[in-house]
Amino acid sequence: GYEFDEFSKAYFVFKNNGIVVDIASPQGGQVEADKYDSSKSYNARVLVDEAIMAKLNNTLPTNGVDAKAYDAVFVVGGKGAMFDLPQDTALQNVIAQIYQQHGSVAAVCHGPAALVNVKLKDGSYLVANKAINSFTNREEKLFGKKWINEFDFMLEDKLSERGANFQSSEIMLSHVAIDGRLITGQNPTSTVDVATALVKSLGLTPVNAELSLEDKTLAVVAKFIAGDKSALEPLINNPEQYLNSFVGVYGFYYLKRANTPLDYEQSLALMLVGQKALNNPNIDMKIAKTQLRLGQ
Structure with a gap:
């Protein structure tokens, strides 16, 4: 399946910027x-x-997409992407043609x-020598234990194998890699930022995107992790x-991924x-054990 959250967030960025969206599978x-x-x-x-749901319920087959009719392509995630998309030669041709x-x-x-098997006219991989990111090995091991062994490859490893930087x-946390007209995002939190970067790449000035409560909260977490010790104050003072x-x-x-005292x-x-x-006993226990480890 695909990630409906990612589709929804990206769709509204495009819609709010006057971009017409078609959907293919x-x-x-x-x-x-x-x-x-x-x-x-x-x-x-x-x-x-109703309009976009009609398109979701009757997507275009990728082998019927006329790449010449489009200015951009956006690929949402979901576990299904790992099984279906690397083998979809029609999609690979569409992506290569739109890019070229x-x-x-x-x-x-x-x-x-x-993108892992997309090749350009000169025979090189699209991602070769370009800044790229995706769901990482670390994220896969932390959050994808139910399906990781079913994948043919780890996405981070495969992209690197294809020569990606x-x-x-x-x-x-949100991370967007931009290399000219190739834009990739790390995880669901990155969706709005990737879609906004795509709007910019089309020469448009994007309207301000409304962040979901989850994305707004994780943006604060990102500031804290980056070293801003005061970043958590709004969470404490205005929890609502x-x-x-x-x-x-x-x-x-x-x-789970902590290595240093700072972590x-x-x-x-x-x-x-x-x-x-x-209000979770497991969290309470982890807090107590971490305090003990830090000598608090």
Whole structure:
């Protein structure tokens, strides 16, 4: 399946900037999304948008897409991308043609799986010697344990094998790699930023995108992880404006990859922010063990 959250967020960036969207899939017809929360505002808005739902329920087959009719292609992620898109030669041809006619190519999360086998007219891989990112090995091992062994390859490894200059940020924080007209994003949190970068690449001045509560909260986390110790103050002083339970869960996972005293200190601070909202004995125990480790 594909990630409905990523589709919804990207779609509204494009729609709000006056960009007409068509939808394609390997077989065409109705496409299946991975499990998602239909009550999230951006998903709920898509579900009542009759025009785009009609296109989702009757997608174009990739072998019927006329690349000359498009200025850009955007590939959403989801586990299905890892199974279907690397073998979709029709999609690869569309991507290569759009890129070579000076169009823009963008993909997010597992979406860059569509790029691993794309070759240009000179026989080189599209991603070779270009700044690229995608869902990382670290994220896969932390969040993809249920399906990781079913993949034919790790996406980060395959992109690097194809000659890409792979770059990334911390787990689940927004990161966009821009190399001319090739734009890639690391994870679902990166979706709005990737879509906005694509709008810019088309020569448009994007309107301000409304961030979801999750993305707004993780943007604060990113500032804190980058070294801004005061970044957490809004979460503490105005908890109703953020998703503090999300912060606590992030701290829990950040702890799993902690190596340095600073990592442990930051993990602890994040878990403490979310402790009350989570009210979870497992988080309480992790907090206590981390405090003990740090001698607090």
